[in-house]
Amino acid sequence: MRFPxxxxxxxxxxxxxxxxxxxxxxxxxxxxxxxxxxxxxKAIRFTVEATDAAAARGQVDELCQRxxxxxxxxxxxxxxx
Amino acid sequence: MRFPxxxxxxxxxxxxxxxxxxxxxxxxxxxxxxxxxxxxxKAIRFTVEATDAAAARGQVDELCQRxxxxxxxxxxxxxxx
Numbered sequence: 001m002r003f004p005x006x007x008x009x010x011x012x013x014x015x016x017x018x019x020x021x022x023x024x025x026x027x028x029x030x031x032x033x034x035x036x037x038x039x040x041x042k043a044i045r046f047t048v049e050a051t052d053a054a055a056a057r058g059q060v061d062e063l064c065q066r067x068x069x070x071x072x073x074x075x076x077x078x079x080x081x
Numbered sequence: 082m083r084f085p086x087x088x089x090x091x092x093x094x095x096x097x098x099x100x101x102x103x104x105x106x107x108x109x110x111x112x113x114x115x116x117x118x119x120x121x122x123k124a125i126r127f128t129v130e131a132t133d134a135a136a137a138r139g140q141v142d143e144l145c146q147r148x149x150x151x152x153x154x155x156x157x158x159x160x161x162x
Contacts, residue, residue, distance in 0.1 A: 002117075009124070010124065010126070023125070023148065023149070024127075026148060027144075030144075030147055032140065034083075034129050034130030035128070035129050035144070036127065036129075036130075037126075037127055037128045038126070038127040039125070039126045040124075041124040041125070043089045043090070043121075043122040043123060043124040044101075044119065044121050044122070045091070045118075045120045045122070046101075046105075046116050046117065046118055046119040047117050047118045048115050048116050048117075049114075049117075050115065063108075063113055063116070067107060067108070067111060068104070
């Protein structure tokens, strides 16, 4: 069975996010006053072949650790299905 | 009131995604055979000040069009709350 997967890769709290800071600095000039705490991460979508959702999650968790994220500075959140 | 927002910025279908293609090419060497259709987008999180959820969504939709995405090649999906 093929499962659609979404992995969100976020910088851990406390890790500097220059891309988010740049977006936030640009906002007042565009008329957006009430936006704060901007953090930019990655949204990685793919499909994975597995016998059931638990097996899919196991594969995806390993994939996150080995390829998609740097666990020193990044967290991942996995959504399957 | 302050609303937490997640904006997912994705490349439109048909737009080439070299980052996703690179991840996909790396997978067989790492032992992940069943992964396909890898697409890499952005996950942008922030908080927005608004009177209610509808007003927050209006602000975020405008922000997506004017700053966060390039509507020619990118789609956005907004989650509020």
